[in-house]
Amino acid sequence: MAATAPTVSGTTTPSVPPLRRRRPKLGAYGLLVPASILIGVALGYPLVRQFVISFQEYGLKQQFGAPAEWVGLQNYTDLLTDSYVWTVIGRSVAFCFVNAIVTMVIGMSLAVLMQRIGRAARITLQVSLLLAWGTPVLASMTVWQWLFDTQNGVINWVLSHVLGIDSMAQHSWIIEPLSFFFVATVIVVWMSVPFVAFSIYAGLLQVPAETMEAAQLDGASARQRFWGITIPMIRPVLSIVLLLQVIWDLKVFTQIYVLQRAGAPTRDTNLLGTLIYSYSKEFGMAGALATIMLVLTLALTGFYIRQMLKEDEL
Amino acid sequence: MKILRFAAVGVAAALALTACSSGDDSPAETTKPSESAAAPEAATIKLWLNGTDTPDALREYLTTTFAAQNPGSKLVIEQQDWNGLVPRLQTALSSEDQTPDVVEVGNTQSATFTYAGAFSDLTSLYPELGGDKLLPGFVEAGTADGKVMAVPYYSGARAVFYNKDMFKDAGVEVPTTLADFTTVAKKLTTDKVSGFWFPGQDWYNGATWIYTNGGELATQDGDTWKGALESADSIKGLEQVQDLFKTATKAPADSDSNEPWVPFNQGKAAMFSAPTWARWSIDLPECNEGVAADDTSDDATAKRTKQQACNEEHTGVFAMPGLTADSFATAFAGGSNLGIPAKSKHQELAQNLLKIIFSADFQNQLGKNGLIPGNTEYATSMGDDVYAKAAIAAALGAKLTPAAENWATVEGDRILEDFFQKIATGADVTASAKAADQLISDALNK
Numbered sequence: 227m228a229a230t231a232p233t234v235s236g237t238t239t240p241s242v243p244p245l246r247r248r249r250p251k252l253g254a255y256g257l258l259v260p261a262s263i264l265i266g267v268a269l270g271y272p273l274v275r276q277f278v279i280s281f282q283e284y285g286l287k288q289q290f291g292a293p294a295e296w297v298g299l300q301n302y303t304d305l306l307t308d309s310y311v312w313t314v315i316g317r318s319v320a321f322c323f324v325n326a327i328v329t330m331v332i333g334m335s336l337a338v339l340m341q342r343i344g345r346a347a348r349i350t351l352q353v354s355l356l357l358a359w360g361t362p363v364l365a366s367m368t369v370w371q372w373l374f375d376t377q378n379g380v381i382n383w384v385l386s387h388v389l390g391i392d393s394m395a396q397h398s399w400i401i402e403p404l405s406f407f408f409v410a411t412v413i414v415v416w417m418s419v420p421f422v423a424f425s426i427y428a429g430l431l432q433v434p435a436e437t438m439e440a441a442q443l444d445g446a447s448a449r450q451r452f453w454g455i456t457i458p459m460i461r462p463v464l465s466i467v468l469l470l471q472v473i474w475d476l477k478v479f480t481q482i483y484v485l486q487r488a489g490a491p492t493r494d495t496n497l498l499g500t501l502i503y504s505y506s507k508e509f510g511m512a513g514a515l516a517t518i519m520l521v522l523t524l525a526l527t528g529f530y531i532r533q534m535l536k537e538d539e540l
Numbered sequence: 541m542k543i544l545r546f547a548a549v550g551v552a553a554a555l556a557l558t559a560c561s562s563g564d565d566s567p568a569e570t571t572k573p574s575e576s577a578a579a580p581e582a583a584t585i586k587l588w589l590n591g592t593d594t595p596d597a598l599r600e601y602l603t604t605t606f607a608a609q610n611p612g613s614k615l616v617i618e619q620q621d622w623n624g625l626v627p628r629l630q631t632a633l634s635s636e637d638q639t640p641d642v643v644e645v646g647n648t649q650s651a652t653f654t655y656a657g658a659f660s661d662l663t664s665l666y667p668e669l670g671g672d673k674l675l676p677g678f679v680e681a682g683t684a685d686g687k688v689m690a691v692p693y694y695s696g697a698r699a700v701f702y703n704k705d706m707f708k709d710a711g712v713e714v715p716t717t718l719a720d721f722t723t724v725a726k727k728l729t730t731d732k733v734s735g736f737w738f739p740g741q742d743w744y745n746g747a748t749w750i751y752t753n754g755g756e757l758a759t760q761d762g763d764t765w766k767g768a769l770e771s772a773d774s775i776k777g778l779e780q781v782q783d784l785f786k787t788a789t790k791a792p793a794d795s796d797s798n799e800p801w802v803p804f805n806q807g808k809a810a811m812f813s814a815p816t817w818a819r820w821s822i823d824l825p826e827c828n829e830g831v832a833a834d835d836t837s838d839d840a841t842a843k844r845t846k847q848q849a850c851n852e853e854h855t856g857v858f859a860m861p862g863l864t865a866d867s868f869a870t871a872f873a874g875g876s877n878l879g880i881p882a883k884s885k886h887q888e889l890a891q892n893l894l895k896i897i898f899s900a901d902f903q904n905q906l907g908k909n910g911l912i913p914g915n916t917e918y919a920t921s922m923g924d925d926v927y928a929k930a931a932i933a934a935a936l937g938a939k940l941t942p943a944a945e946n947w948a949t950v951e952g953d954r955i956l957e958d959f960f961q962k963i964a965t966g967a968d969v970t971a972s973a974k975a976a977d978q979l980i981s982d983a984l985n986k
Binding site: 285286287289290291292376377396398400401486488489490491492493494504506507508 | 626627630633634652653655656657658739740741790792793794795796882883946948949952953954955957958961962965979986
């Protein structure tokens with residue numbers, strides 16, 4: 227953004243100063259080169275390739291050398307006329323919003339809590355959050371899977387032996403889709419709360435104490451101060467974090483995949499990520515569905531991103 | 541993440557494509573070994589074996605024999621995990637630089653690769669490797685459009701392991717018919733013990749009841765495949781399966797056929813069904829000598845031998861009985877095939893390796909290690925103990941999954957896991973079978 231600004235001023239006064247200004251401009255573009263190459267290779271090329279493949283009949287045969295046939299929109303129409311695909315899209319969007327909102331609420335509460343409690347308690351909380359954030363996904367998934375295990379899981383053991391609910395002794399948590407998504411939500415939220423909590427906490431620290439003090443002197447209650455001053459002031463942080471959550475929760479894969487393999491019914495629990503993965507022998511279809519997912523992500527977040535950019539300009 | 545990963549596969553595919561079009565002289569195009577050729581150029585070739593089914597001694601035999609017979613060349617064996625094997629092969633086999641030179645692939649996964657043209661045509665080598673004597677079902681699974689692309693490595697027939705003490709306590713004998721099996725399993729079941737360990741997603745074992753009653757998973761009619769779970773014969777088998785799920789097992793419905801010996805060792809199951817090599821995983825508490833696995837002292841070895849003998853004394857094994865006494869059930873055959881990737885640069889050396897694997901010497905060693913060798917002529921090498929007898933009896937009638945090009949999609953979508961799980965949770969058999977058939981037909985005819 228900033229790099230384009232000098233051009234405007236440069237055209238109006240074509241004298242010596244622009245030359246001096248042009249040099250840093252070239253330098254700035256030069257600095258962009260490594261990042262652009264990296265993004266182009268790591269993101270741009272695969273994206274283009276995915277897009278191209280989505281218009282082809284591209285399966286294993288093609289991967290082993292057979293020519294890929296152009297099929298136009300066939301992959302897209304096949305997918306979009308399949309009611310199952312729509313079920314999965316609906317499921318994914320619902321899962322995404324529930325998770326994003328629950329994560330935001332819990333993250334926000336923890337951030338506020340961090341601000342209010344003493345140093346020792348705060349550090350303990352922060353360290354625990356960091357550990358949850360830092361645990362590799364697959365490692366923590368294994369632990370969660372064991373916790374919820376039907377036969378030997380700690381949760382069933384506590385419910386049946388400690389709390390005396392005998393019917394829970396052999397309860398399967400993942401065999402019913404709703405219960406499956408409850409477990410998945412617990413895990414996904416647990417994994418993403420630390421990021422939200424820390425980001426919002428950082429935002430809260432930026433709220434000037436003087437403003438709060440002034441409001442207090444004016445007789446604003448704690449609730450009024452929170453909703454009237456704190457929230458508007460940290461709104462940019464909240465927007466960005468919520469945006470990221472929506473994107474992440476829409477494309478959730480690992481947690482769902484691992485839970486499915488732990489013994490859940492696959493077809494009833496597929497989300498977009500795992501459904502795309504199941505097309506692992508039909509790259510054309512996988513590419514088309516991935517493109518649909520990209521469009522969906524943009525549709526869900528586009529309005530939001532525009533809003534944020536506008537605020538940025540102000 | 542997922543998009544990225546897919547894109548990565550795409551990139552790999554793209555690179556593979558360009559690599560293949562630029563190299564006109566690549567051996568991938570000429571799969572026939574040149575008749576006049578002198579010894580092939582010395583090279584290091586890679587063999588991918590999956591899991592730990594092939595014992596170390598056999599691996600060593602392969603590397604040393606290969607080096608001796610092919611001066612200057614070397615064989616490297618890389619072990620792959622069964623889990624996620626198909627996607628890994630998909631990427632590796634399509635790259636001339638990354639591809640192994642001989643690969644082991646699960647028999648039900650073969651069709652995916654043979655139809656895609658991932659393997660070299662072995663039709664001309666087939667007679668030399670054993671021809672008609674090779675396990676016929678496996679050869680069929682490795683054949684595409686009339687060409688033999690993959691050959692049987694070994695088969696592991698399923699047999700039922702049982703706890704002799706529990707049988708004695710319940711006053712039951714080894715069942716003689718499939719119906720009798722259910723009766724015995726019910727008698728053995730208590731609040732805590734499963735008469736038969738039968739987890740809800742275990743369709744590998746569930747298929748036994750379908751096959752034995754004359755049913756099929758899918759049938760072919762001309763060019764189209766059709767799910768066959770709703771046929772009268774299949775339904776009969778599936779109703780017996782549901783009966784077992786309801787009354788003879790405490791195994792969770794959300795679990796699969798992995799490691800059924802764990803509950804058996806814990807005393808939570810009186811019977812389980814698994815390939816006969818499961819005998820090495822049985823570890824009853826009353827027999828455990830507490831030796832560390834990596835302890836190689838004489839004392840430890842002696843204790844281990846004692847422990848194994850004790851385990852086998854308390855454990856019995858039988859082949860699943862058939863519909864009538866003295867007949868055996870048609871079980872699902874596990875096992876694998878071997879193929880030479882079409883993109884391998886060392887076709888001739890790879891064929892030399894296959895010749896070693898199909899030599900009498902190696903086939904007999906497979907048998908001695910409890911694996912049914914690819915060449916049936918050498919099945920006698922399995923010996924005549926109870927394990928071998930059960931294995932051979934079960935293998936005679938064993939059957940594979942339908943040899944459909946897209947069968948791997950059925951497994952990839954976990955249609956049968958979902959289906960058997962539904963049966964296990966008490967869903968209506970006929971309605972569930974109809975729904976599953978529809979999914980199977982859709983997947984196979986894509």
